[in-house]
Amino acid sequence: xxxxxxxxxxxxxxxxxxxxxxxxxxxxxxxxxxxxxxxxxxxxxxxxxxxxxxxxxxxxxxxxxxxxxxxxxxxxxxxxxxxxxxxxxxxxxxxxxxxxxxxxxxxxx
Amino acid sequence: xxxxxxxxxxxxxxxxxxxxxxxxxxxxxxxxxxxxxxxxxxxxxxxxxxxxxxxxxxxxxxxxxxxxxxxxxxxxxxxxxxxxxxxxxxxxxxxxxxxxxxxxxxxxxxxxxxx
Numbered sequence: 001x002x003x004x005x006x007x008x009x010x011x012x013x014x015x016x017x018x019x020x021x022x023x024x025x026x027x028x029x030x031x032x033x034x035x036x037x038x039x040x041x042x043x044x045x046x047x048x049x050x051x052x053x054x055x056x057x058x059x060x061x062x063x064x065x066x067x068x069x070x071x072x073x074x075x076x077x078x079x080x081x082x083x084x085x086x087x088x089x090x091x092x093x094x095x096x097x098x099x100x101x102x103x104x105x106x107x108x109x
Numbered sequence: 110x111x112x113x114x115x116x117x118x119x120x121x122x123x124x125x126x127x128x129x130x131x132x133x134x135x136x137x138x139x140x141x142x143x144x145x146x147x148x149x150x151x152x153x154x155x156x157x158x159x160x161x162x163x164x165x166x167x168x169x170x171x172x173x174x175x176x177x178x179x180x181x182x183x184x185x186x187x188x189x190x191x192x193x194x195x196x197x198x199x200x201x202x203x204x205x206x207x208x209x210x211x212x213x214x215x216x217x218x219x220x221x222x223x224x
Contacts, residue, residue: 009149036213043112044152044200044215086151090211094164097142097213099151 002027002091004100012106013077021072021103023061023087032090033063033070036099039083047072047085057081077107113216115201121222122191129187130219134203141184142213143176144200152200158184159206191223 003026013019025031035047048056050063050070061072070087087100114133122128134141139160144152155174156166160181166174173191178184188195198220202213 004151006151043217044202044213046212049212094157094159095206095208095211096154096157096165097211098154099144101149101151 002031002089002096002098004087004089004098006085006087006100006103008103009101010104010106012108014108015079016076019072019074019077019081019105019107021085021087021105023070023072023100025068025070025087025089027068027089027091029091032095033061034088034090034097035059035061035070035072036086036088037083038086044086077105079107079109081105082107113201113203113214115199115216115219117219118217119220119222121224123224124193125190127187127189128191128221129185130199130201130221132184132186132201132203132216134183134201135205135214138203138205138214139181140204140206140211141178142202142204143184143186144202146198146200146218147196155186155199188221191221193223196221196223 005024033050037047038044059074063070084102086102090097116131142157143155146152156176158178173189176186198218200218201216204211204213
């Protein structure tokens with residue numbers, strides 16, 4: 001079975017402060033991990049995926065297989081980063097995508 | 110191409126009635142997913158298709174739920190004998206699956222309210 005855990009429902013940070021959104025996963029094989037974001041009144045959309053090793057809007061995420069984590073980080077939060085963030089895992093023979101419960105990021109001006 | 114389209118946007122029904130939702134994926138996307146989302150929760154997996162084949166259906170899903178994707182194009186999700194607990198946002202997503210690392214493209218969802 002595959003499971004994604006996001007322990008924080010809400011994370012509030014001041015503008016310019018560092019951000020770390022936590023994600024832990026449970027999966028017996030080699031998963032593919034993603035971060036999706038949903039801005040107010042917009043559709044859920046992909047932010048980044050670990051296989052691309054990319055930085056999007058200043059966000060990065062490193063897959064730590066030892067700790068089974070895929071935390072999302074940004075050194076300096078901006079007001080436009082306020083949104084719901086979902087960690088997701090693709091696994092299994094058919095690469096089913098499973099989502100965590102999400103963390104609401106609130107950047108305080 | 111305007112992305113994944115879901116209809117209707119909102120559906121209000123009485124308990125015990127049947128409802129059907131439609132999802133039109135992005136053209137030529139071979140994967141299609143259905144998720145359910147309630148307030149404060151993440152998207153909960155319901156079922157998914159590779160072309161017209163239904164790969165998996167969540168064990169949490171009762172027999173009242175059925176989904177189809179004829180000819181591997183649009184998909185429908187039907188809920189029979191609706192219950193108040195079925196009230197949720199139903200999300201559809203599609204992807205050009207090529208073996209892994211796929212990006213899901215989501216629709217705006219259908220908000221179901223069961224009275």
